[in-house]
Amino acid sequence: MTVLRRRYSVRGAASLMTIALLAAIPQVTDAGFNVWTSNGPYGGVVNALAIDPARPSTLYAGMEGGVFKSVTGGASWSVINAGLIVGSATSPNVMALAIDPTTPDTLYAGTYGDGVFKSTTGGASWSAAGLTTTTIYALVVDPTTPSTLYAGTNGGVFKSTTGGASWSVTGLTTSFVYALAIDPATPSTLYAGTGGGVFTSTTAGASWTPLNSGLTNTNVFALAVDPTRPDTLYAGTYGGVFKSTTRGTSWSGVDTGLTDTNVTALVIDPTTPDTLYASTSGGVFTSTTGGASWSATNSGLTDTSVKTVAIDPATSSTLYAGTYGFGGGVFKSTTGGASWGAINTGITATFVNALVMDPGAPSTVYAGTWNGVFTSTSGASWSAIDMGLTSRINALAIDPTSPPALL
Numbered sequence: 523m524t525v526l527r528r529r530y531s532v533r534g535a536a537s538l539m540t541i542a543l544l545a546a547i548p549q550v551t552d553a554g555f556n557v558w559t560s561n562g563p564y565g566g567v568v569n570a571l572a573i574d575p576a577r578p579s580t581l582y583a584g585m586e587g588g589v590f591k592s593v594t595g596g597a598s599w600s601v602i603n604a605g606l607i608v609g610s611a612t613s614p615n616v617m618a619l620a621i622d623p624t625t626p627d628t629l630y631a632g633t634y635g636d637g638v639f640k641s642t643t644g645g646a647s648w649s650a651a652g653l654t655t656t657t658i659y660a661l662v663v664d665p666t667t668p669s670t671l672y673a674g675t676n677g678g679v680f681k682s683t684t685g686g687a688s689w690s691v692t693g694l695t696t697s698f699v700y701a702l703a704i705d706p707a708t709p710s711t712l713y714a715g716t717g718g719g720v721f722t723s724t725t726a727g728a729s730w731t732p733l734n735s736g737l738t739n740t741n742v743f744a745l746a747v748d749p750t751r752p753d754t755l756y757a758g759t760y761g762g763v764f765k766s767t768t769r770g771t772s773w774s775g776v777d778t779g780l781t782d783t784n785v786t787a788l789v790i791d792p793t794t795p796d797t798l799y800a801s802t803s804g805g806v807f808t809s810t811t812g813g814a815s816w817s818a819t820n821s822g823l824t825d826t827s828v829k830t831v832a833i834d835p836a837t838s839s840t841l842y843a844g845t846y847g848f849g850g851g852v853f854k855s856t857t858g859g860a861s862w863g864a865i866n867t868g869i870t871a872t873f874v875n876a877l878v879m880d881p882g883a884p885s886t887v888y889a890g891t892w893n894g895v896f897t898s899t900s901g902a903s904w905s906a907i908d909m910g911l912t913s914r915i916n917a918l919a920i921d922p923t924s925p926p927a928l929l
Contacts, residue, residue: 560870561901561902561903561904562870562872562896562898562903562904563872563874563889563891563896563898563904563906564851564866564867564868564869564870564872564904565849565850565851565852565864565866565869565871565872566585566586566587566850566851566869566870566871566872566873567585567586567587567829567846567850567871568583568584568585568829568830568844568845568846568850568851568852569584569585569586569615569616569617569618569829569830569844569846570583570584570616570617570618570619570830570844571583571584571619571830571831571832571842571844571852572584572619572620572621572629572832573621573832573833573834573835573842574621574626575621575623575626575835576626577593577626578595578834578835578836578837578840579592579593579594579595580592580593580626580644581595581596581832581842582619582621582629582645583599583844583852583869584616584617584618584619584631584632585615585616585844585869585871586613586615586616586871586873587601587613587614587615587870587871587873588601588602588603588606588607588613588614588616588871589601589602589603589606589614589616589619589631589645589648590602590868590869590871591644591645592865592868595840595854595865596842596852596854596865597865597867598867598868599852599866599867599868599869600868601868601870601871602641602645602646602648603648604646604647604648605639605641605647605648605649606631606633606639606648608633608636608650611636613871614631614633614634614636615633615634615635616631616632616633616634617632617633617634617657617658617659618630618631618632618658618659618660618661618673618674619631619632619661620632620661620662620663620671621663622663622668623663623665623668624668625642625668626644627641627642627643627644628640628641628642628668628685629641629644629645630651630661630663630671630686631648632658632659632660632661632673633657633658634657634658635655635656635657636650636654636655637650637651637652637653637654637655637656637658638650638651638652638653638658638661638673638686638689639651640685640686651682651685651686651687652682652686652687652688652689653673653675653680653689656673656675656676656677656680657675657676658673658674658675659674659675659676659698659699659700659701660673660674660699660700660701660702660715661673661674661702662702662703662704662712664704664709665704665706665709666709667683667709668685669682669683669684669685670682670683670726671685671686672692672702672704672712672727673689673702674699674700674701674702674714674715675698675699676698677691677695678691678692678694678695678696678697678699679691679692679694679695679699679702679712679714679727679730680692681726681727692723692727692728692730693723693727693728693729693730694714694716694721694723694727694730697714697716697717697718697721698716698717699714699715699716700715700716700717700742700743700744701713701714701715701742701743701744701745701758702714702715702745703715703745703746703747703755704747705747705752706747706749706752707752708724708752709726710723710724710725710726711723711724711752711769712726712727713733713745713747713755713770714730714745715742715743715744715745715757715758716740716742717740717741717742718732718740719732719733719734719737719740719742720732720733720734720737720742720745720757720770720773721733722769722770733766733769733770733771733773734773735771735772735773736764736766736772736773736774737757737759737764737773738761738764738775739759739760739761739762739764740759741759741760741761742757742758742759743758743759743760743785743786743787744756744757744758744759744785744786744787744788744800744801745757745758745788746758746788746789746790746798747790748790748795749790749792749795750795751767751795752769753767753768753769754766754767754795754812755769755770756776756788756790756798756813757773757788758785758786758787758788758800759783759785760783760784760785761775761783762775762776762777762780762783762785763775763776763777763780763785763788763800763813763816764776765812765813776809776812776813776814777816778814778815778816779807779809779815779816779817779818780800780802780807780816781804781807781818782802782803782804782805782807783802784802784803784804785800785801785802786801786802786803786828786829786830787800787801787828787829787830787831788800788801789831789832789833790833791833791838792833792835792838793838794810794838795812796809796810796811796812797809797810797838797858798812798813799819799831799833799841799859800816800831801828801829801830801831801843801844802828803826803827803828804818804826805818805819805820805823805826805828806818806819806820806823806828806831806841806843806859806862807819808858808859819855819858819859819860820862821860821861821862822853822855822861822862822863823843823845823853823862824848824849824853824864824906825845825846825847825848825849825850825851825853826845826847827845827846827847827848828843828844828845828846829844829845829846830843830844831843831844832844837856838858839855839856839857839858840854840855840856841854841855841858841859842854842855842865843855843862847894848894848906849864849894849906850872850891850894851864851865851866851869852864852865852866852869853865872889872891872896873891873914874889874890874891875890875891875914875915875916875917876889876890876915876916876917876918877889877890877918878890878918878919878920879920880920881920881922883899885899885900886898886899887899887901888907888918888920889904889918890915890916890917890918891914891915894906894907894915895907895915895918
């Protein structure tokens with residue numbers, strides 16, 4: 523029996539349609555009485571990606587639907603939400619992920635409205651780690667003292683020196699903090715990207731100073747520090763990429779070739795720091811000139827609404843992109859972004875709001891989701907249909923006089 527289930531609502535006639543659907547679809551998997559399995563459509567809204575620094579084939583995706591883990595470089599995934607669901611919620615919305623660099627089985631998840639969660643078992647189980655009822659947009663771990671971590675929230679920056687057991691507010695309390703970065707050479711120096719620009723602290727968060735000279739757009743959603751030249755910083759904004767070679771005291775726009783300026787994430791190639799990648803609402807862009815020029819690198823990226831991007835620390839030509847638009851899910855490139863492929867098998871985070879069958883061919887079913895419309899002829903596999911729809915699908919209908927014309 524096939525089922526697509528993460529979180530969805532089907533009302534009224536749609537419920538009857540679901541019953542008919544289960545009777546009409548060929549039985550590709552016998553899951554047993556009262557047992558449900560998912561056969562897709564796979565994918566969903568990806569907010570964060572994190573790669574195990576010691577085992578780069580192990581990676582995590584923070585999604586609207588929880589945390590998913592792959593130990594096969596993305597070839598297959600499994601959900602790891604034990605202990606991560608709060609109250610009556612059916613699934614968590616994970617906005618940020620961070621891994622302890624010295625003990626990679628220890629990781630942190632920042633959620634929308636439910637604070638920080640911690641796992642010491644590689645995600646097998648989670649427990650609340652404070653800041654409950656708070657929305658977490660960013661998490662960073664001090665590379666030299668991993669028990670110290672920082673959270674960017676809807677109420678400023680918070681700090682823990684006890685591995686998340688307790689938290690204290692830092693000197694930055696009034697801004698929505700969307701991005702955090704630590705100077706790798708001097709971890710007491712921090713940068714925060716906020717709705718009011720970039721702030722820095724040279725006192726491990728005790729006090730903060732704004733750094734907005736030349737920053738013509740102050741909605742900062744991404745920050746990156748050059749690992750070999752910490753004086754060089756990049757800021758991703760909803761007005762493009764800005765660069766500083768003076769630790770943020772002055773900025774200049776570096777947007778040549780960047781045709782989409784809604785920048786949501788920035789990563790630097792650790793082996794070639796002049797190479798960096800920007801995720802945008804128009805796909806992934808690559809610069810090999812320290813931001814002086816950019817080019818779109820979207821071949822095979824069927825969803826170009828990219829929220830986050832991550833780079834394999836051992837093989838920098840391997841990249842991962844997390845998306846949130848048509849099709850949705852995680853994409854992988856082993857060619858430095860030159861080509862991409864979807865890697866979503868097992869990611870059951872697609873929210874299905876509507877199901878309809880083709881009345882002329884009952885084995886063909888259509889699913890309306892948060893990431894567009896999918897179709898299947900068996901229920902065992904699904905493919906996205908590009909109907910030019912950019913919003914979430916809440917209802918579907920088929921014209922009975924001209925199937926399968928979708929409405």
